Amino acid sequence: MNMRFSSRDCFSQNVEDSIQKNISLATYNTFRFAYRAEFFAIADSLDVLKALLAWASRFKHEVTMIGGGSNLLISGDVKGLVIVNRLTGINAREHSGNLISLTVAAGENWHQLVEFTVNQGWFGLENLALIPGTVGAAPVQNIGAYGVEIKDVLARVQVINRLSGDVYWVNARDCGLAYRDSHFKGKWLSTLLITAVEISLKKQGRLLLTYGGLSDRLPAQPSLKNVFDMVCQVRSEKLPDPKTLANAGSFFKNPIVSQDQHEVLKARFPNLVSFRFEDGFKLAAGWLIDQAGWKGKQFHGVGVYEKQALVLVNYKDETADSLLLLEAEIKQSVYDLYGVNLEREPVQLPSLMYLDHATNLETLN
Ligand SMILES: Cc1cc2nc3c(=O)[nH]c(=O)nc-3n(C[C@H](O)[C@H](O)[C@H](O)COP(=O)(O)OP(=O)(O)OC[C@H]3O[C@@H](n4cnc5c(N)ncnc54)[C@H](O)[C@@H]3O)c2cc1C
Incomplete structure (x- = not known):
């Protein structure tokens, strides 16, 4: 070998x-x-x-x-x-002009990183406050909130090839970053792990306040810190803290439909919550599930969060069996009602990647 x-x-x-x-x-x-x-x-x-x-x-x-x-x-x-x-460590480089380059080890806490950058007065991450998890996982599903995704600020990703041990940088534009997706969930799943990221921030930047009603709750000329605090406040009001109620955030992605399908749905459901997305529309999965009557429903130790139907919660179960059943029921009822397929957001383990990994090892031998 x-x-x-x-x-x-x-x-x-x-x-x-x-x-x-x-x-x-x-x-x-x-x-x-x-x-x-x-x-x-x-x-x-x-x-x-x-x-x-x-x-x-x-x-x-x-x-x-x-x-x-x-x-x-x-x-x-x-x-x-x-x-x-x-893996820990943060290194900041100030460039002449408006740019800051941050190199951050993959095991750093994401929210703490956001808070650190806001305290420095650097623009770019403020809308992504209070997303749990590590910096290294952020590009995996191209985390996003309030109209910003990590791909908007990501310059490069440092990876290690899990078979050869080689460590190298990959440009963000080559990582297949898309809505809750990247090559790290796809063709690189069994080969590359993220060890660090390089993020580009700005000393002077524009605040994005047009999503999630942020501007309604902020002063007319909000500061960077105002936005960070408001994002934290709104999220805390809407989402369960995993420390007190077990959950993995949004359980489903917002489904993307064609313009034609959107028109048909809008005619049937005038209150449908949707956003323009590329050539079609993104539907608010939380609205679809809520309207199907699921919000607050409990089912054998698991349930649908009472304040946000997109979030499934675990009250007491040690196994995922009930949650998988609940997921199947929700998907079926949303399909029956709207003809729309919901796709799961969290990554399931164990996964099929093991088969790929074993095949790769065989090939190397
Ligand atoms: C309350 C709550 C709110 C949330 N809100 C949002 C939100 O607003 N927007 C959003 O996008 N997400 C959100 N999430 C989902 C989650 O926080 C993010 O996806 C986060 O980036 C996951 O980080 P993690 O370290 O916990 O990853 P993990 O759950 O540990 O891993 C997730 C996947 O990434 C892989 N992975 C982890 N680290 C690496 C690495 N270094 N290299 C390669 N693969 C790796 C894992 O194998 C797994 O497949 C939320 C979750 C919760 C619980």
């Missing part, structure tokens, strides 16, 4: 000794489902991460990297090695 990892040494041995077996993931996912990882380790430096990947590769173990577990639907025990990303 032609691996480019350095040969094993004392450091690698120590890292391998830190790998634990059969660990509950209940505190590593915000739904708090209590499935187990076959092997489990925390990567707090790039060298540790390389050593972990080399170990997994040597024993042909699948690898799953997780951050804050706030966009996961774990529905079974996870085979192979689960690595929690705790």
Whole structure:
């Protein structure tokens, strides 16, 4: 096998000794489902991460990297090695003119990063406040809120090839960033992990207040800090805090329909909430689910959040079985009513990527 990892040494041995077996993931996912990882380790430096990947590769173990577990639907025990990303470090470079380049390690907390940039007076991330999770997971689904997506500020992504251990930078425009999507969820799923990101912010910038009623609740000339505070306030009013009520945020993506389908739906449902999106329209999935009568419904220990129908919550279940049933029921009823398919937003584990990973390892042998 032609691996480019350095040969094993004392450091690698120590890292391998830190790998634990059969660990509950209940505190590593915000739904708090209590499935187990076959092997489990925390990567707090790039060298540790390389050593972990080399170990997994040597024993042909699948690898799953997780951050804050706030966009996961774990529905079974996870085979192979689960690595929690705790890579830390923030480096800011001020350029002449208006630009700031921030290089941020993937295990940094996203909201703390946003708060740090707002306190510095740098524009660009304020609308993305209070999104849980890590910096490294942000490009995976191209996080977005209040009209801003990470792709609007992302310059480059540093990745590690989980098979070769090579570390390199990829330009953001090559990452396939789209609505709640990227190549990290698709063709790079079984090969690349994100180790850092480079973000471009502005010392003087324009505030975007046209989404989610922000401008109605802000003073006429709001400051950067006003916007950050308002985003935090509105989100806290609408969304359950995963620390007190287990959830993974929006459970469904907003479905995208053609102009024709939108016209038909709008004629039948004049109050339909929708936004222009590329050649068609994005429908508010929360509105569709709410109108189908689901808001606040409870079902065997899980349910639909009473203040926001897009959020499914777990009151007490240790397994994902009831949630999967609830998901299926909601999808069916929305389809029956509007002829629209809802797509899940959180990533399900275990996933089919393991099969791809095993195939890749076989190919290298
Ligand atoms: C209350 C609440 C509100 C939310 N609001 C929003 C919102 O407004 N907008 C939005 O877009 N999302 C939102 N989310 C979803 C979630 O917070 C984001 O998707 C976040 O980026 C997930 O980060 P994480 O570290 O928790 O990722 P995890 O859940 O740990 O992982 C998510 C996926 O990314 C992969 N992954 C994680 N780290 C890496 C890495 N370094 N390299 C490669 N792959 C990796 C994982 O394998 C998994 O497939 C919300 C969630 C909650 C609970």
